[in-house]
Amino acid sequence: xxxxxxxxxxxxxxxxxxxxxxxxxxHVLLAVQASGLQLxxxxxxxxxxxEEGTLVGLLGSESLTGKLTLESLRSPRGGxxxxxxxxxxxxxxxxxxxxxxxxxxxxVAFLELHIEQGPLLERAAVQIGLVTxxxxxxxxxxxxxxLAGHAGTTPMDARRDAGLAAAVFTVAANELVVRDFPGxxxxxxxxxxxxxxxxxxxxxARVAIECRSLDLAPxxxxxxxxxxxxxxxxxxHALGVEATPVGRWEPTPLDADLRxxxxxxxSGLGLETMELSSGAGHDAQALAAVVPSGMIFVPSxxxxxxxxxxxxxxxxxxxxxxxxxxAALELSGSYAD
Amino acid sequence: xxxxxxxxxxxxxxxxxxxxxxxxxxHVLLAVQASGLQLxxxxxxxxxxxEEGTLVGLLGSESLTGKLTLESLRSPRGGxxxxxxxxxxxxxxxxxxxxxxxxxxxxVAFLELHIEQGPLLERAAVQIGLVTxxxxxxxxxxxxxxLAGHAGTTPMDARRDAGLAAAVFTVAANELVVRDFPGxxxxxxxxxxxxxxxxxxxxxARVAIECRSLDLAPxxxxxxxxxxxxxxxxxxHALGVEATPVGRWEPTPLDADLRxxxxxxxSGLGLETMELSSGAGHDAQALAAVVPSGMIFVPSxxxxxxxxxxxxxxxxxxxxxxxxxxAALELSGSYAD
Numbered sequence: 001x002x003x004x005x006x007x008x009x010x011x012x013x014x015x016x017x018x019x020x021x022x023x024x025x026x027h028v029l030l031a032v033q034a035s036g037l038q039l040x041x042x043x044x045x046x047x048x049x050x051e052e053g054t055l056v057g058l059l060g061s062e063s064l065t066g067k068l069t070l071e072s073l074r075s076p077r078g079g080x081x082x083x084x085x086x087x088x089x090x091x092x093x094x095x096x097x098x099x100x101x102x103x104x105x106x107x108v109a110f111l112e113l114h115i116e117q118g119p120l121l122e123r124a125a126v127q128i129g130l131v132t133x134x135x136x137x138x139x140x141x142x143x144x145x146x147l148a149g150h151a152g153t154t155p156m157d158a159r160r161d162a163g164l165a166a167a168v169f170t171v172a173a174n175e176l177v178v179r180d181f182p183g184x185x186x187x188x189x190x191x192x193x194x195x196x197x198x199x200x201x202x203x204x205a206r207v208a209i210e211c212r213s214l215d216l217a218p219x220x221x222x223x224x225x226x227x228x229x230x231x232x233x234x235x236x237h238a239l240g241v242e243a244t245p246v247g248r249w250e251p252t253p254l255d256a257d258l259r260x261x262x263x264x265x266x267s268g269l270g271l272e273t274m275e276l277s278s279g280a281g282h283d284a285q286a287l288a289a290v291v292p293s294g295m296i297f298v299p300s301x302x303x304x305x306x307x308x309x310x311x312x313x314x315x316x317x318x319x320x321x322x323x324x325x326x327a328a329l330e331l332s333g334s335y336a337d
Numbered sequence: 338x339x340x341x342x343x344x345x346x347x348x349x350x351x352x353x354x355x356x357x358x359x360x361x362x363x364h365v366l367l368a369v370q371a372s373g374l375q376l377x378x379x380x381x382x383x384x385x386x387x388e389e390g391t392l393v394g395l396l397g398s399e400s401l402t403g404k405l406t407l408e409s410l411r412s413p414r415g416g417x418x419x420x421x422x423x424x425x426x427x428x429x430x431x432x433x434x435x436x437x438x439x440x441x442x443x444x445v446a447f448l449e450l451h452i453e454q455g456p457l458l459e460r461a462a463v464q465i466g467l468v469t470x471x472x473x474x475x476x477x478x479x480x481x482x483x484l485a486g487h488a489g490t491t492p493m494d495a496r497r498d499a500g501l502a503a504a505v506f507t508v509a510a511n512e513l514v515v516r517d518f519p520g521x522x523x524x525x526x527x528x529x530x531x532x533x534x535x536x537x538x539x540x541x542a543r544v545a546i547e548c549r550s551l552d553l554a555p556x557x558x559x560x561x562x563x564x565x566x567x568x569x570x571x572x573x574h575a576l577g578v579e580a581t582p583v584g585r586w587e588p589t590p591l592d593a594d595l596r597x598x599x600x601x602x603x604s605g606l607g608l609e610t611m612e613l614s615s616g617a618g619h620d621a622q623a624l625a626a627v628v629p630s631g632m633i634f635v636p637s638x639x640x641x642x643x644x645x646x647x648x649x650x651x652x653x654x655x656x657x658x659x660x661x662x663x664a665a666l667e668l669s670g671s672y673a674d
Contacts, residue, residue, distance in 0.1 A: 279489030
């Protein structure tokens with residue numbers, strides 16, 4: 001049985017995202033060892049490299065599951081040079097990475113403790129989150145093409161303002177998801193206007209949009225509705241718009257039996273639990289493809305993450321680690337029967 | 338009597354903006370000389386340097402009117418080094434620039450022929466525009482401060498999205514000016530989101546907004562209304578907003594008698610005229626402070642300007658030059674009486 005998470009972080013990130021799950025896994029092993037218990041299956045702790053995608057994203061976990069190919073390493077997110085330099089520092093090469101695949105038959109389960117990175121557990125004052133699945137995501141780069149013009153001499157009714165179309169789209173996308181897609185999120189993360197000067201009507205606008213949902217049907221519907229809004233915003237101002245797909249991840253349900261087992265473990269410790277989905281990607285989504293996988297969330301203060309202010313109380317960390325330990329023992333126990 | 342405009346251009350600009358007025362002024366002088374006419378006042382052609390503001394903006398015309406001071410040359414728009422290098426290339430220094438002031442008593446009028454840089458004459462199929470004045474402008478840099486957050490894990494109702502506030506403001510500013518301020522313009526020329534990534538809710542947004550009007554009362558009202566919209570957009574998403582003034586130019590009316598004289602000159606040539614304001618700044622706005630000043634506009638194709646596609650038909654150029662010549666002769670004639 002594999003327990004763990006990752007130790008890498010985003011630039012200027014926090015101290016809990018990933019690290020908590022690795023440290024807790026080690027403590028589970030130490031506690032079992034100290035207790036002298038003889039378990040019917042091996043507990044292993046793991047630290048997956050590059051979960052955050054400085055180089056590739058889910059690099060360690062997808063190596064273990066065999067999803068990583070030489071093909072997929074050809075144009076890594078962080079650049080080819082950075083990947084090769086990183087491998088050299090680690091004394092590895094690409095072939096070894098691809099050959100790191102582990103036979104799934106040697107694993108009965110993967111369990112990952114992680115901070116929530118959102119505000120739901122804190123809001124509900126619940127100590128343990130039972131993660132139902134990891135959301136799917138779709139992202140697009142939208143390019144609105146209008147006509148640059150002199151901001152002083154071009155009357156309002158003679159404009160084809162690409163910045164205005166981008167703004168209309170941004171407002172409409174937010175209204176759409178709030179009104180029609182409960183539980184989903186959509187985000188305009190960036191807007192770039194050209195030429196981008198006080199006295200020039202923007203001739204083009206590039207918009208970074210993404211949406212996420214735990215369920216495939218609303219995710220597909222939201223994606224289509226967002227693209228319709230982009231075309232409507234463009235048409236309103238006599239512009240063209242092109243949508244270039246950037247990322248596409250399908251929703252990953254986590255194992256229901258393992259979730260029920262974690263829930264019993266937490267309840268046995270007197271902790272309150274609630275089910276929730278993960279809006280962020282995790283190593284568990286790679287593992288879920290080949291082995292029953294589960295995640296345990298503990299509250300993060302204010303839902304803040306990927307920021308130096310990221311914080312989870314000591315009690316929260318201990319609750320998570322104890323739940324991980326008890327769940328591991330329960331699962332082992334089921335094999336002893 | 339001074340006739341002219343400027344020969345400098347914006348980067349990647351056109352061939353008519355400014356140049357037409359200088360070349361036409363020279364042709365007026367050549368025509369008068371060729372005719373052997375003896376006029377009761379001197380006609381002078383002038384090319385003002387740096388109208389567009391590569392270095393300072395209205396550098397030549399404000400030198401002539403005495404508005405330029407050593408103070409105002411201290412932090413020029415194009416940077417201090419570029420200004421000093423430009424002066425050295427021209428064999429000048431700052432003191433000479435400031436001392437270039439011309440006694441206004443030595444001038445009876447300034448008349449500038451220029452392309453419209455907007456679509457109004459072309460739309461109305463009118464050959465000559467009689468410019469009533471040059472609009473005033475106000476520009477601000479708005480900084481919306483929200484809270485960056487994970488685009489996947491932060492529910493829609495827990496966001497303080499600065500990019501969304503910037504978009505709401507952009508849409509509202511456009512609606513406001515179209516609905517309540519006929520004849521005025523307002524433009525969001527740039528939006529910059531931080532950190533500006535697909536998967537991060539923007540924590541801050543910087544917006545470049547400017548507005549223009551020929552009349553002071555609506556300009557003041559529009560400025561106030563835009564700042565109210567900025568605060569409303571910020572309040573809607575629990576953000577802060579700071580407005581930093583960037584530019585402020587008051588409207589400049591041009592001389593009514595000179596305009597009537599130009600109108601008679603054009604009509605005498607069988608040309609149709611209409612009154613319109615200039616949405617862009619011109620050397621005439623500097624001259625108007627010290628001497629009766631007027632501007633003649635000719636149509637520019639599609640209203641395109643500050644672009645290599647800028648074009649005015651040969652007939653349009655000739656109409657403008659002939660109107661300039663006839664207006665100069667009429668004004669001279671009035672001094673002969």
